[in-house]
Amino acid sequence: MRRIDNLHVRVLAAPRQQVGELIDSLSGSQDMLWPSHAWPKMRLSGPLGAGAEGGHGPIRYRVESCTPGAQVRFRFSAPRGFDGFHEFAVHSLSADVTRLTHLLVLRPRFPASITAPLVWLPLHDALIEDCLDLAELAVTGTIAEPARWSPYVRALRAVAGLPAATRWFRNPLA
Structure with a gap:
């Protein structure tokens, strides 16, 4: 299989610093970005920073680079055949508008x-859209167009033993 480039983007009505704080909170006790109420929690061996190792569920990685308030890149170490990285980054569009991106680049091997x-x-696409929904909720107090899991994703989650969806009926940050 050739290289996979997978990009998710959410434009948020919030200053870059506020959105950057969401990235900085990843895997911490006050994580505001990772939807651990619905997905396996992101856990790292230490604070978010270069060299920290961990993952979520069976996905394993180490922090390859981290620029506080701006970007974090994770290099995959498992499952077998994952050769690549994923990263969150923020980009200012104006003083009060910020683009939050998640990029996955993968050259899968058998x-x-x-x-x-x-x-x-x-599963990745559903998880990242949930991250972006949570980011939007954190900075604006609402989600304009909440992501929905497809029947296929719901079936995969059931096979994996993940809980059935109780989607944004309440604020998971409350």
Whole structure:
């Protein structure tokens, strides 16, 4: 399978510093970005910074680079065949508008060349859209167009033993 470039973007009505704080909170006790109420919690061996190792569920990685308030890149170490990285980054569009991005770049090798498109990428897309929903909720107090899990994602979650969806009926930050 050739290289996978997977980009998710959310434009937020908030200053860059406020959105950058969401990235800085990843894996901490007050994580405001990772939707751990619905997905395996992101855990790292120490504070968010270069060299910290961890992951979420069976996905393992180490922090390759981290610029506080701006960007964090994670290099995959598992599952087998994952060769690549994922990262969150913020980009100012104006004083009060910021673009939050998540980029996944993967060159899957066997067995990931089979499992990535069938299992990992659909789950990844749903998880990242939930992250972006949570970011929007954190900085604006609402979600204009909440992401919805497809029937396929719901089936994959059931097979994986993840809880059924109780979507944004309450503020998970409250």
